Amino acid sequence: MPTATSTIRPGGPRRSSWRVYLPWTDGAGRFSFLVLVVFLALLTPAALLALDAATGQLGPRPWNLAIHRVGWWTVMFLMASLAVTPLRRALRWNGLIGVRRMIGVAAFTAAMLHLVLYAGEQAWDLLKVSSEIVLRIYLAIGLAALLGLGALAATSTDGMVRRLGGKRWQLLHRLTYPIAVLALVHFFMQIKADITQPILFSGLLVWLMAYRLWRSRIGDPGIPGLVALAVAAGVLTALGETVGIAWVYRAPAWSVVQAHFDTAIGIRPAWWVLAAGLAVAAAAAFRRQPRRVIA
Numbered sequence: 001m002p003t004a005t006s007t008i009r010p011g012g013p014r015r016s017s018w019r020v021y022l023p024w025t026d027g028a029g030r031f032s033f034l035v036l037v038v039f040l041a042l043l044t045p046a047a048l049l050a051l052d053a054a055t056g057q058l059g060p061r062p063w064n065l066a067i068h069r070v071g072w073w074t075v076m077f078l079m080a081s082l083a084v085t086p087l088r089r090a091l092r093w094n095g096l097i098g099v100r101r102m103i104g105v106a107a108f109t110a111a112m113l114h115l116v117l118y119a120g121e122q123a124w125d126l127l128k129v130s131s132e133i134v135l136r137i138y139l140a141i142g143l144a145a146l147l148g149l150g151a152l153a154a155t156s157t158d159g160m161v162r163r164l165g166g167k168r169w170q171l172l173h174r175l176t177y178p179i180a181v182l183a184l185v186h187f188f189m190q191i192k193a194d195i196t197q198p199i200l201f202s203g204l205l206v207w208l209m210a211y212r213l214w215r216s217r218i219g220d221p222g223i224p225g226l227v228a229l230a231v232a233a234g235v236l237t238a239l240g241e242t243v244g245i246a247w248v249y250r251a252p253a254w255s256v257v258q259a260h261f262d263t264a265i266g267i268r269p270a271w272w273v274l275a276a277g278l279a280v281a282a283a284a285a286f287r288r289q290p291r292r293v294i295a
Protein backbone atom coordinates (compact mmCIF):
# COMPACT_ATOMS: atom_id res chain seq x y z
CA MET A 1 0.00 0.00 0.00
CA PRO A 2 2.31 2.66 -1.15
CA THR A 3 1.93 6.15 0.17
CA ALA A 4 4.75 8.49 -0.63
CA THR A 5 7.10 11.06 0.54
CA SER A 6 6.32 12.80 -2.72
CA THR A 7 2.80 13.55 -1.42
CA ILE A 8 4.47 15.89 1.04
CA ARG A 9 5.03 19.04 -0.88
CA PRO A 10 6.88 22.15 0.10
CA GLY A 11 4.78 25.27 0.02
CA GLY A 12 1.60 23.52 1.13
CA PRO A 13 0.31 23.43 4.68
CA ARG A 14 2.58 22.01 7.41
CA ARG A 15 3.16 18.29 6.91
CA SER A 16 1.21 17.45 10.02
CA SER A 17 -1.79 19.46 8.80
CA TRP A 18 -5.01 17.51 9.00
CA ARG A 19 -6.07 19.07 5.67
CA VAL A 20 -3.93 16.66 3.65
CA TYR A 21 -6.02 13.77 5.04
CA LEU A 22 -9.36 15.16 3.85
CA PRO A 23 -10.91 12.98 1.12
CA TRP A 24 -10.97 15.88 -1.33
CA THR A 25 -7.50 17.40 -0.89
CA ASP A 26 -4.16 16.46 -2.42
CA GLY A 27 -0.82 16.06 -0.63
CA ALA A 28 -0.51 19.83 -0.44
CA GLY A 29 -3.91 20.24 1.21
CA ARG A 30 -5.51 21.80 -1.89
CA PHE A 31 -8.90 20.76 -3.31
CA SER A 32 -8.48 18.00 -5.92
CA PHE A 33 -11.29 16.80 -8.15
CA LEU A 34 -9.38 13.56 -8.81
CA VAL A 35 -9.08 12.78 -5.08
CA LEU A 36 -12.79 13.45 -4.56
CA VAL A 37 -13.82 11.23 -7.51
CA VAL A 38 -11.56 8.38 -6.34
CA PHE A 39 -12.89 8.73 -2.78
CA LEU A 40 -16.50 8.44 -4.00
CA ALA A 41 -15.55 5.48 -6.23
CA LEU A 42 -13.94 3.72 -3.25
CA LEU A 43 -17.08 4.28 -1.15
CA THR A 44 -19.51 3.05 -3.82
CA PRO A 45 -19.12 -0.74 -3.26
CA ALA A 46 -19.75 -0.32 0.50
CA ALA A 47 -22.77 1.91 -0.18
CA LEU A 48 -24.22 -0.64 -2.65
CA LEU A 49 -23.59 -3.48 -0.20
CA ALA A 50 -25.34 -1.55 2.59
CA LEU A 51 -28.27 -0.83 0.25
CA ASP A 52 -28.57 -4.49 -0.80
CA ALA A 53 -28.38 -5.59 2.84
CA ALA A 54 -31.04 -3.07 3.90
CA THR A 55 -33.40 -4.13 1.09
CA GLY A 56 -32.82 -7.87 1.55
CA GLN A 57 -31.08 -8.34 -1.82
CA LEU A 58 -28.24 -10.53 -0.54
CA GLY A 59 -29.92 -13.88 -1.18
CA PRO A 60 -30.32 -16.88 1.11
CA ARG A 61 -26.76 -16.62 2.56
CA PRO A 62 -26.33 -12.86 3.02
CA TRP A 63 -23.17 -13.05 5.17
CA ASN A 64 -21.42 -15.29 2.67
CA LEU A 65 -22.39 -13.19 -0.33
CA ALA A 66 -21.18 -10.06 1.52
CA ILE A 67 -17.87 -11.80 2.38
CA HIS A 68 -17.35 -12.65 -1.30
CA ARG A 69 -18.22 -9.18 -2.53
CA VAL A 70 -15.99 -7.40 -0.02
CA GLY A 71 -13.14 -9.91 -0.60
CA TRP A 72 -13.34 -9.22 -4.32
CA TRP A 73 -13.21 -5.46 -3.75
CA THR A 74 -10.26 -5.86 -1.39
CA VAL A 75 -8.27 -7.49 -4.19
CA MET A 76 -9.47 -4.83 -6.60
CA PHE A 77 -8.29 -2.00 -4.31
CA LEU A 78 -4.99 -3.76 -3.69
CA MET A 79 -4.39 -4.03 -7.44
CA ALA A 80 -5.44 -0.41 -7.94
CA SER A 81 -2.93 0.75 -5.30
CA LEU A 82 -0.22 -1.22 -7.12
CA ALA A 83 -1.27 0.29 -10.45
CA VAL A 84 -0.81 3.92 -9.35
CA THR A 85 2.98 4.10 -9.81
CA PRO A 86 3.15 2.34 -13.23
CA LEU A 87 0.23 4.41 -14.55
CA ARG A 88 1.67 7.61 -13.14
CA ARG A 89 4.96 6.94 -14.90
CA ALA A 90 3.61 5.49 -18.15
CA LEU A 91 0.99 8.23 -18.55
CA ARG A 92 3.23 10.95 -17.10
CA TRP A 93 0.38 11.85 -14.76
CA ASN A 94 1.94 12.96 -11.48
CA GLY A 95 -1.39 13.90 -9.92
CA LEU A 96 -2.14 10.18 -9.50
CA ILE A 97 0.25 10.07 -6.54
CA GLY A 98 -2.33 12.02 -4.56
CA VAL A 99 -4.74 9.06 -4.49
CA ARG A 100 -2.28 6.28 -3.65
CA ARG A 101 -2.53 6.50 0.12
CA MET A 102 -6.31 6.66 -0.02
CA ILE A 103 -6.58 3.54 -2.21
CA GLY A 104 -4.16 1.66 0.04
CA VAL A 105 -6.09 2.56 3.19
CA ALA A 106 -9.32 1.53 1.40
CA ALA A 107 -7.78 -1.90 0.69
CA PHE A 108 -6.98 -2.33 4.39
CA THR A 109 -10.44 -1.11 5.47
CA ALA A 110 -12.12 -3.50 3.03
CA ALA A 111 -9.97 -6.41 4.29
CA MET A 112 -10.99 -5.58 7.89
CA LEU A 113 -14.66 -5.48 6.88
CA HIS A 114 -14.19 -8.84 5.12
CA LEU A 115 -12.87 -10.32 8.39
CA VAL A 116 -15.68 -8.74 10.45
CA LEU A 117 -18.26 -10.19 8.03
CA TYR A 118 -16.62 -13.59 8.42
CA ALA A 119 -16.94 -13.27 12.21
CA GLY A 120 -20.60 -12.32 11.66
CA GLU A 121 -21.14 -15.42 9.53
CA GLN A 122 -19.73 -17.47 12.43
CA ALA A 123 -22.34 -15.87 14.76
CA TRP A 124 -19.58 -13.76 16.39
CA ASP A 125 -18.06 -16.87 17.95
CA LEU A 126 -14.47 -15.56 18.03
CA LEU A 127 -13.13 -18.85 19.38
CA LYS A 128 -14.53 -20.60 16.30
CA VAL A 129 -13.14 -17.86 14.03
CA SER A 130 -9.66 -18.32 15.56
CA SER A 131 -9.75 -22.12 15.35
CA GLU A 132 -10.93 -21.98 11.73
CA ILE A 133 -8.02 -19.66 10.90
CA VAL A 134 -5.61 -22.13 12.48
CA LEU A 135 -7.20 -25.15 10.79
CA ARG A 136 -7.79 -23.75 7.30
CA ILE A 137 -4.65 -22.72 5.54
CA TYR A 138 -6.45 -20.38 3.09
CA LEU A 139 -7.81 -18.38 6.05
CA ALA A 140 -4.36 -18.21 7.66
CA ILE A 141 -2.97 -16.91 4.34
CA GLY A 142 -5.78 -14.32 4.19
CA LEU A 143 -4.98 -13.22 7.74
CA ALA A 144 -1.27 -12.87 6.90
CA ALA A 145 -2.23 -10.58 4.00
CA LEU A 146 -4.53 -8.58 6.28
CA LEU A 147 -1.82 -8.15 8.93
CA GLY A 148 0.59 -6.98 6.23
CA LEU A 149 -1.94 -4.43 5.01
CA GLY A 150 -2.40 -3.31 8.62
CA ALA A 151 1.33 -2.68 8.99
CA LEU A 152 1.34 -0.62 5.79
CA ALA A 153 -1.75 1.37 6.80
CA ALA A 154 -0.20 2.12 10.22
CA THR A 155 2.91 3.53 8.53
CA SER A 156 1.08 5.48 5.86
CA THR A 157 0.87 8.83 7.67
CA ASP A 158 3.25 11.66 6.77
CA GLY A 159 4.62 11.50 10.32
CA MET A 160 5.56 7.84 9.89
CA VAL A 161 7.15 8.52 6.51
CA ARG A 162 9.38 11.11 8.21
CA ARG A 163 10.11 8.93 11.22
CA LEU A 164 11.13 5.94 9.10
CA GLY A 165 12.99 7.94 6.48
CA GLY A 166 12.27 7.66 2.74
CA LYS A 167 14.51 4.64 2.03
CA ARG A 168 13.32 2.48 4.93
CA TRP A 169 9.73 3.49 4.31
CA GLN A 170 9.97 2.49 0.65
CA LEU A 171 11.57 -0.81 1.56
CA LEU A 172 8.80 -1.55 4.06
CA HIS A 173 6.11 -0.65 1.56
CA ARG A 174 7.52 -3.13 -0.95
CA LEU A 175 5.67 -5.59 1.29
CA THR A 176 2.70 -4.76 -0.93
CA TYR A 177 4.06 -7.21 -3.52
CA PRO A 178 4.10 -10.35 -1.32
CA ILE A 179 0.80 -9.21 0.23
CA ALA A 180 -0.79 -9.13 -3.23
CA VAL A 181 0.56 -12.62 -3.91
CA LEU A 182 -0.86 -13.90 -0.57
CA ALA A 183 -4.21 -12.30 -1.37
CA LEU A 184 -4.32 -14.06 -4.74
CA VAL A 185 -3.30 -17.41 -3.23
CA HIS A 186 -6.16 -16.96 -0.71
CA PHE A 187 -8.47 -16.12 -3.64
CA PHE A 188 -7.41 -19.24 -5.61
CA MET A 189 -7.67 -21.56 -2.61
CA GLN A 190 -11.23 -20.67 -1.62
CA ILE A 191 -12.55 -21.16 -5.17
CA LYS A 192 -14.62 -24.25 -5.77
CA ALA A 193 -14.88 -24.29 -9.57
CA ASP A 194 -14.29 -21.30 -11.85
CA ILE A 195 -10.79 -19.82 -11.58
CA THR A 196 -11.36 -17.09 -14.19
CA GLN A 197 -11.30 -14.18 -11.72
CA PRO A 198 -8.12 -15.03 -9.80
CA ILE A 199 -6.39 -15.84 -13.11
CA LEU A 200 -7.38 -12.40 -14.40
CA PHE A 201 -6.04 -10.63 -11.29
CA SER A 202 -2.86 -12.72 -11.44
CA GLY A 203 -2.32 -11.69 -15.06
CA LEU A 204 -2.74 -8.04 -14.13
CA LEU A 205 -0.28 -8.49 -11.26
CA VAL A 206 2.21 -10.00 -13.74
CA TRP A 207 1.94 -6.85 -15.87
CA LEU A 208 2.33 -4.57 -12.82
CA MET A 209 5.42 -6.41 -11.60
CA ALA A 210 6.92 -6.77 -15.08
CA TYR A 211 6.57 -3.01 -15.60
CA ARG A 212 8.43 -2.34 -12.33
CA LEU A 213 11.16 -4.82 -13.23
CA TRP A 214 11.62 -3.33 -16.70
CA ARG A 215 11.79 0.20 -15.32
CA SER A 216 14.29 -0.62 -12.57
CA ARG A 217 16.56 -2.72 -14.83
CA ILE A 218 16.28 -1.07 -18.26
CA GLY A 219 14.58 2.31 -17.73
CA ASP A 220 11.38 3.76 -19.18
CA PRO A 221 9.82 1.08 -21.44
CA GLY A 222 8.55 3.64 -24.00
CA ILE A 223 5.58 2.78 -26.20
CA PRO A 224 7.14 -0.32 -27.89
CA GLY A 225 8.15 -1.58 -24.43
CA LEU A 226 4.60 -1.11 -23.12
CA VAL A 227 3.24 -3.08 -26.10
CA ALA A 228 5.82 -5.84 -25.46
CA LEU A 229 4.82 -5.90 -21.76
CA ALA A 230 1.13 -6.21 -22.68
CA VAL A 231 1.83 -9.14 -25.03
CA ALA A 232 4.15 -10.85 -22.52
CA ALA A 233 1.62 -10.50 -19.66
CA GLY A 234 -1.18 -11.80 -21.92
CA VAL A 235 0.89 -14.82 -23.05
CA LEU A 236 1.96 -15.61 -19.46
CA THR A 237 -1.66 -15.39 -18.30
CA ALA A 238 -2.75 -17.82 -21.04
CA LEU A 239 0.12 -20.14 -20.16
CA GLY A 240 -0.70 -19.98 -16.45
CA GLU A 241 -4.37 -20.77 -17.08
CA THR A 242 -3.51 -23.61 -19.47
CA VAL A 243 -1.05 -25.26 -17.10
CA GLY A 244 -3.30 -24.67 -14.06
CA ILE A 245 -6.46 -26.12 -15.62
CA ALA A 246 -4.62 -29.01 -17.28
CA TRP A 247 -3.01 -29.88 -13.95
CA VAL A 248 -5.96 -29.39 -11.56
CA TYR A 249 -8.68 -30.87 -13.79
CA ARG A 250 -6.43 -33.33 -15.67
CA ALA A 251 -7.71 -31.77 -18.91
CA PRO A 252 -5.75 -32.09 -22.16
CA ALA A 253 -3.61 -28.93 -22.41
CA TRP A 254 -4.41 -28.54 -26.13
CA SER A 255 -8.16 -28.23 -25.45
CA VAL A 256 -7.43 -25.49 -22.88
CA VAL A 257 -5.31 -23.66 -25.47
CA GLN A 258 -8.17 -23.93 -27.99
CA ALA A 259 -10.60 -22.59 -25.38
CA HIS A 260 -8.69 -19.31 -25.46
CA PHE A 261 -9.96 -18.80 -29.02
CA ASP A 262 -13.52 -20.00 -28.41
CA THR A 263 -15.69 -16.93 -27.83
CA ALA A 264 -18.70 -19.16 -27.07
CA ILE A 265 -17.29 -19.83 -23.59
CA GLY A 266 -16.52 -16.16 -22.99
CA ILE A 267 -13.39 -14.06 -23.35
CA ARG A 268 -10.56 -15.67 -21.39
CA PRO A 269 -8.54 -13.57 -18.85
CA ALA A 270 -5.42 -13.50 -21.07
CA TRP A 271 -7.28 -11.36 -23.63
CA TRP A 272 -8.41 -8.92 -20.94
CA VAL A 273 -4.85 -8.65 -19.63
CA LEU A 274 -3.58 -8.03 -23.17
CA ALA A 275 -6.33 -5.43 -23.75
CA ALA A 276 -5.55 -3.64 -20.45
CA GLY A 277 -1.82 -3.53 -21.29
CA LEU A 278 -2.49 -2.26 -24.81
CA ALA A 279 -4.91 0.36 -23.44
CA VAL A 280 -2.11 1.67 -21.21
CA ALA A 281 0.26 1.74 -24.21
CA ALA A 282 -2.33 3.63 -26.30
CA ALA A 283 -3.05 6.11 -23.50
CA ALA A 284 0.70 6.61 -22.96
CA ALA A 285 1.19 7.25 -26.72
CA PHE A 286 -1.60 9.82 -26.62
CA ARG A 287 -0.22 11.56 -23.50
CA ARG A 288 3.29 11.69 -24.92
CA GLN A 289 2.31 13.37 -28.18
CA PRO A 290 4.04 16.71 -28.50
CA ARG A 291 1.53 19.49 -27.81
CA ARG A 292 0.98 21.93 -30.67
CA VAL A 293 1.51 25.49 -29.60
CA ILE A 294 -0.94 27.93 -31.17
CA ALA A 295 0.84 31.16 -31.96
Ligand code: HEM
Pocket residue numbers: 064067068069071072073074075111114115118133139140142143144145146149183186187190
Ligand atom coordinates in the same frame (compact mmCIF):
# COMPACT_ATOMS: atom_id res chain seq x y z
C1 HEM B 1 -5.98 -8.92 2.48
C2 HEM B 1 -6.69 -9.92 2.97
C3 HEM B 1 -7.75 -10.67 2.20
C4 HEM B 1 -8.12 -10.60 0.89
C5 HEM B 1 -7.54 -9.71 -0.20
C6 HEM B 1 -9.20 -11.54 0.69
C7 HEM B 1 -9.84 -11.76 -0.51
C8 HEM B 1 -10.84 -12.68 -0.73
C9 HEM B 1 -11.43 -12.94 -2.00
C10 HEM B 1 -11.07 -12.25 -3.29
C11 HEM B 1 -12.38 -13.89 -1.81
C12 HEM B 1 -13.28 -14.48 -2.90
C13 HEM B 1 -14.26 -13.49 -3.41
C14 HEM B 1 -15.07 -14.03 -4.56
O1 HEM B 1 -15.39 -15.21 -4.58
O2 HEM B 1 -15.42 -13.24 -5.46
C15 HEM B 1 -12.37 -14.24 -0.42
C16 HEM B 1 -13.19 -15.18 0.15
C17 HEM B 1 -13.20 -15.46 1.48
N1 HEM B 1 -12.34 -14.95 2.42
FE1 HEM B 1 -10.90 -13.57 2.17
N2 HEM B 1 -9.46 -12.16 1.87
C18 HEM B 1 -8.59 -11.66 2.82
C19 HEM B 1 -8.53 -12.02 4.14
C20 HEM B 1 -9.40 -12.89 4.74
C21 HEM B 1 -9.42 -13.20 6.15
C22 HEM B 1 -8.48 -12.59 7.20
C23 HEM B 1 -10.43 -14.09 6.34
C24 HEM B 1 -10.89 -14.71 7.59
C25 HEM B 1 -10.16 -15.10 8.54
C26 HEM B 1 -11.03 -14.35 5.06
C27 HEM B 1 -12.10 -15.21 4.85
C28 HEM B 1 -12.67 -15.48 3.64
C29 HEM B 1 -13.81 -16.38 3.48
C30 HEM B 1 -14.50 -17.18 4.56
C31 HEM B 1 -14.12 -16.38 2.12
C32 HEM B 1 -15.25 -17.16 1.43
C33 HEM B 1 -14.89 -18.61 1.32
C34 HEM B 1 -16.08 -19.46 0.94
O3 HEM B 1 -17.21 -19.00 0.89
O4 HEM B 1 -15.84 -20.64 0.71
N3 HEM B 1 -10.38 -13.61 4.12
N4 HEM B 1 -11.41 -13.49 0.22
